[in-house]
Amino acid sequence: MKLIIFISxxxxxxxNSNAHDYxxxxxxxxxxxxxQKLEVTLILNSHDIDHWxxxxxxxxxxxxxxSLEKNLKEDLNNFLQSGFIISxxxxxxxxxxxxxxxxxxxxxxxxxxxxxxxESEEITISFDLLMDKYSQQQNKLIYLKxxxxxxxxxxxxxxxxxxxx
Amino acid sequence: MKTKLLLLLxxxxxxxxxxxxxxxxxxxxxxxxxxxxxxxAPGHEYYQQQADYKINVSxxxxxxxxxxxxxxxxxxxxxDHLTYLWVQLDQNRKSLDSxxxxxxxxxxxxxxxxxxxxLKTLNFDGGFKIKNVSLSNGDEINYFINKTMLRIDLKEPLxxxxxxxxxxxxxxxxxxxDILNARSGFEYFPKDKNYLYTIAQxxxxxxxxxxxxxxxxxxxxxxxxxTLPFGDYEVNITVPxxxxxxxxxxxxxxxxILTKIQLERLEKAKNAxxxxxxxxxxxxLKSEKTKTKALKTWSFKAENVRDFAFASSxxxxxxxxxxDINGKNILAMSFYPKEGNPLWERYxxxxxxxxxxxxxxxxxxxxxxxxxSVHTKWMGMEYPMICFxxxxxxxxxxxxxxxxxxxxxxxxxxVGHNFFPMIINSDERQWTWMDEGLNTFVQYLTxxxxxxxxxxxxxxxNKIVNYMSGDKNNISxxxxxxxxxxxxxxxxxxKPATALNILRETVMGRELFDYSFKVYCExxxxxxxxxxxxxxxxxxxxxxxxxxFWRGWFYSTDNVDISLSNVKQYITDSIAGNKxxxxxxxxxxxxxxxxxxxxxxxxxxxxxxxxxxxxxxxxINDHYGWKRKSYNDSILEFAYxxxxxxxxxxxxxxxxxxxxELTFNNIGGLVSPIIIRxxxxxxxxxxxxxPAEIWLKNDKEVSKVFVFKNKVIGFRLDPFLETADTNLxxxxxxxxxxxxxxxxxxxxxx
Numbered sequence: 001m002k003l004i005i006f007i008s009x010x011x012x013x014x015x016n017s018n019a020h021d022y023x024x025x026x027x028x029x030x031x032x033x034x035x036q037k038l039e040v041t042l043i044l045n046s047h048d049i050d051h052w053x054x055x056x057x058x059x060x061x062x063x064x065x066x067s068l069e070k071n072l073k074e075d076l077n078n079f080l081q082s083g084f085i086i087s088x089x090x091x092x093x094x095x096x097x098x099x100x101x102x103x104x105x106x107x108x109x110x111x112x113x114x115x116x117x118x119e120s121e122e123i124t125i126s127f128d129l130l131m132d133k134y135s136q137q138q139n140k141l142i143y144l145k146x147x148x149x150x151x152x153x154x155x156x157x158x159x160x161x162x163x164x165x
Numbered sequence: 166m167k168t169k170l171l172l173l174l175x176x177x178x179x180x181x182x183x184x185x186x187x188x189x190x191x192x193x194x195x196x197x198x199x200x201x202x203x204x205x206a207p208g209h210e211y212y213q214q215q216a217d218y219k220i221n222v223s224x225x226x227x228x229x230x231x232x233x234x235x236x237x238x239x240x241x242x243x244x245d246h247l248t249y250l251w252v253q254l255d256q257n258r259k260s261l262d263s264x265x266x267x268x269x270x271x272x273x274x275x276x277x278x279x280x281x282x283x284l285k286t287l288n289f290d291g292g293f294k295i296k297n298v299s300l301s302n303g304d305e306i307n308y309f310i311n312k313t314m315l316r317i318d319l320k321e322p323l324x325x326x327x328x329x330x331x332x333x334x335x336x337x338x339x340x341x342x343d344i345l346n347a348r349s350g351f352e353y354f355p356k357d358k359n360y361l362y363t364i365a366q367x368x369x370x371x372x373x374x375x376x377x378x379x380x381x382x383x384x385x386x387x388x389x390x391x392t393l394p395f396g397d398y399e400v401n402i403t404v405p406x407x408x409x410x411x412x413x414x415x416x417x418x419x420x421x422i423l424t425k426i427q428l429e430r431l432e433k434a435k436n437a438x439x440x441x442x443x444x445x446x447x448x449x450l451k452s453e454k455t456k457t458k459a460l461k462t463w464s465f466k467a468e469n470v471r472d473f474a475f476a477s478s479x480x481x482x483x484x485x486x487x488x489d490i491n492g493k494n495i496l497a498m499s500f501y502p503k504e505g506n507p508l509w510e511r512y513x514x515x516x517x518x519x520x521x522x523x524x525x526x527x528x529x530x531x532x533x534x535x536x537x538s539v540h541t542k543w544m545g546m547e548y549p550m551i552c553f554x555x556x557x558x559x560x561x562x563x564x565x566x567x568x569x570x571x572x573x574x575x576x577x578x579x580v581g582h583n584f585f586p587m588i589i590n591s592d593e594r595q596w597t598w599m600d601e602g603l604n605t606f607v608q609y610l611t612x613x614x615x616x617x618x619x620x621x622x623x624x625x626x627n628k629i630v631n632y633m634s635g636d637k638n639n640i641s642x643x644x645x646x647x648x649x650x651x652x653x654x655x656x657x658x659x660k661p662a663t664a665l666n667i668l669r670e671t672v673m674g675r676e677l678f679d680y681s682f683k684v685y686c687e688x689x690x691x692x693x694x695x696x697x698x699x700x701x702x703x704x705x706x707x708x709x710x711x712x713x714f715w716r717g718w719f720y721s722t723d724n725v726d727i728s729l730s731n732v733k734q735y736i737t738d739s740i741a742g743n744k745x746x747x748x749x750x751x752x753x754x755x756x757x758x759x760x761x762x763x764x765x766x767x768x769x770x771x772x773x774x775x776x777x778x779x780x781x782x783x784x785i786n787d788h789y790g791w792k793r794k795s796y797n798d799s800i801l802e803f804a805y806x807x808x809x810x811x812x813x814x815x816x817x818x819x820x821x822x823x824x825x826e827l828t829f830n831n832i833g834g835l836v837s838p839i840i841i842r843x844x845x846x847x848x849x850x851x852x853x854x855x856p857a858e859i860w861l862k863n864d865k866e867v868s869k870v871f872v873f874k875n876k877v878i879g880f881r882l883d884p885f886l887e888t889a890d891t892n893l894x895x896x897x898x899x900x901x902x903x904x905x906x907x908x909x910x911x912x913x914x915x
Contacts, residue, residue, distance in 0.1 A: 023652060024631055030905045039907040046567040060565030099910055104620040105628075106567055111910050136652055138635055147900045149892070153636050
């Protein structure tokens with residue numbers, strides 16, 4: 001309840017610090033040419049994860065442990081994958097959680113690999129993580145393609161992109 | 166038709182010229198005058214108003230209300246005759262008919278739960294209830310309330326250099342922060358049934374009247390905070406007798422309030438180099454359990470401040486230490502409940518002391534007698550001499566590293582606000598960046614002197630690229646009024662702090678920047694500066710034309726993205742004299758053995774900051790400390806190498822045979838210095854720095870010839886991540902595939 005109230009009022013009241021003022025989540029994605037699976041890194045600010053954790057029985061400290069508790073891993077997986085969906089021809093490609101890294105700069109990186117081989121030349125990425133909480137949220141995907149980097153922006157008004165692999 | 170053509174011929178060059186990246190800021194800045202001169206300093210007829218307050222206030226702990234009465238003495242130092250005065254009623258933003266609620270743009274889809282919808286029907290009335298407005302002799306006075314502003318109609322205009330005194334009495338309901346979060350409010354602790362109040366913007370306050378805005382009486386909508394005239398305050402605060410009160414200013418009646426032992430501790434703390442308790446955790450715990458109906462009055466005085474805030478609770482632990490600022494002893498203090506520990510007793514007061522020292526070095530000497538940090542659950546807000554700061558550990562006392570850094574950052578930031586805008590008193594209602602941006606910049610400097618390689622979230626150029634490369638429809642120029650800013654934090658805190666860091670490290674250099682920045686602070690301390698005063702001072706004191714920089718960074722949403730789009734190699738043919746022969750060999754892609762990226766600030770701080778606080782005071786390091794220590798070693802090695810291969814660049818006298826023509830494209834639109842690292846075949850590297858003025862004649866594409874003693878096997882732009890270049894992948898020649906984060910993680914895992 002507190003969290004909901006806090007979040008809903010953030011857009012109305014401003015504080016000079018420690019308020020949520022980042023409004024970014026990032027993804028980096030690459031197709032592994034050997035395995036033909038997508039390798040994905042989701043990058044979130046620890047504030048966001050901290051707020052999300054307040055709805056669970058865990059704290060940020062639990063993320064620092066060498067291996068995540070099963071329940072936390074499942075909860076995190078569901079939370080992140082509900083906001084980052086890979087699909088093609090109406091098939092969703094589930095992601096396997098491969099690891100987590102808490103960075104010095106306050107970001108947390110989550111690593112995933114697609115469960116199946118990607119057999120299509122085009123995929124749709126839907127990336128609306130945190131947009132239900134923050135109206136100013138804008139997410140960004142960087143797709144690594146040989147020497148090139150393709151950048152896709154996701155806003156509440158456009159939450160998905162078609163990407164040619 | 167001819168007239169139209171003529172007009173077009175006149176207008177087109179004018180428009181083109183005005184849009185030029187290096188065009189001077191003539192139209193954007195106000196014309197200099199007798200109040201603010203062209204050098205960016207106060208003019209010879211600069212004036213500012215004075216507002217002195219005598220306030221009696223009582224805090225009702227059982228009803229959570231504030232009741233107050235004040236006498237304001239307002240002195241008109243302007244050359245104008247004032248027929249009315251404007252007073253701010255910030256609490257009216259929490260009144261039932263507040264415009265803030267009405268103007269908040271919503272869609273039904275924004276409400277994700279019934280609870281969120283229920284908030285829309287929340288009927289909390291936190292607005293001022295004005296009971297009386299009268300002259301100091303008791304005569305009635307006409308007034309009119311327009312939402313968050315109160316106009317006092319004077320029977321006779323207030324002439325220049327005269328004063329008027331009048332009284333206002335009021336009350337209001339204090340908001341519960343857990344329901345209605347705001348800058349001011351209370352937190353209830355259900356386990357011990359106590360309240361912790363952090364009370365701000367709680368009394369009717371005079372608006373600023375000046376040469377720029379006339380009366381600054383824009384309505385308070387929530388984002389644009391405030392600007393206030395300086396004045397002297399005498400405030401008596403009546404609270405339950407078990408409460409401990411801290412406030413802007415110095416406590417006047419400590420002998421009536423504190424016990425003998427507490428008085429002795431307070432006296433001892435004034436010269437203590439480490440925090441010592443005035444009220445111990447055990448005493449605070451005892452106080453939590455003792456609830457009496459008796460009242461006590463705490464009296465405070467503050468001179469030459471622009472506002473007054475206070476905090477009150479039975480739960481407060483109180484510690485303090487002395488801070489020497491160029492021979493003046495300041496008392497740094499913290500007030501926190503047991504829920505703030507272990508973080509607060511370990512760090513808060515030390516952070517206050519450290520912040521005062523570092524800010525005093527880069528801005529002005531801290532002029533007030535005390536500086537106070539008060540614990541809150543998760544917010545941060547500043548007032549003169551006192552600030553409210555978040556950072557609460559888990560209930561069992563454990564805390565994550567992120568929580569610790571968040572708490573450190575908030576305390577440094579909010580204490581830093583004493584300088585911007587409490588003393589260098591810019592108009593927050595108009596320009597958020599003038600206090601938040603400048604403060605965040607000095608916050609970064611302070612963090613770096615607290616702990617080596619402190620992971621500052623804002624300041625270094627590479628921290629802003631994600632924001633600046635975002636969708637431009639969702640980005641505002643820095644020079645946007647506080648209420649209209651998109652992405653508030655990045656716009657008003659991060660981007661200006663980054664811009665100043667780039668000025669310091671890359672455009673001006675540290676010596677010129679630090680001197681000019683200090684000139685600005687000295688010129689405008691206890692005064693009301695505008696953006697133009699800042700822009701002009703920075704140029705006037707440094708002899709660096711920065712109009713292109715202000716235009717690009719402050720007036721546009723362009724970003725830096727400079728690509729190294731082409732490299733041609735030439736070699737001197739020794740047989741045919743100096744005839745240059747194009748070598749079109751394809752350079753084999755080589756693995757550029759490049760050290761881990763280090764920002765320019767980090768690199769230079771290795772030399773400029775001989776000892777950080779945590780290197781002097783080992784109690785700063787906790788169980789998280791070891792990680793960063795090991796990280797330092799690799800930086801040191803790199804810095805050493807960098808120094809050895811410092812470039813010597815003189816085409817006339819050296820014997821270099823390798824010539825390279827590099828072509829650069831400005832893709833992002835924001836002109837920037839170009840920093841190039843050349844990787845030579847013999848394993849050395851050279852750095853070349855080119856000022857932004859290379860783009861003077863063509864801001865889209867430029868080329869430049871470089872001479873090296875050895876064959877170059879690779880180039881990289883922005884090697885120290887100092888220009889906020891948003892796309893590093895086009896900075897490298899030959900093009901090189903960078904491993905993904907996923908691959909690096911999996912590699913390190915093995």
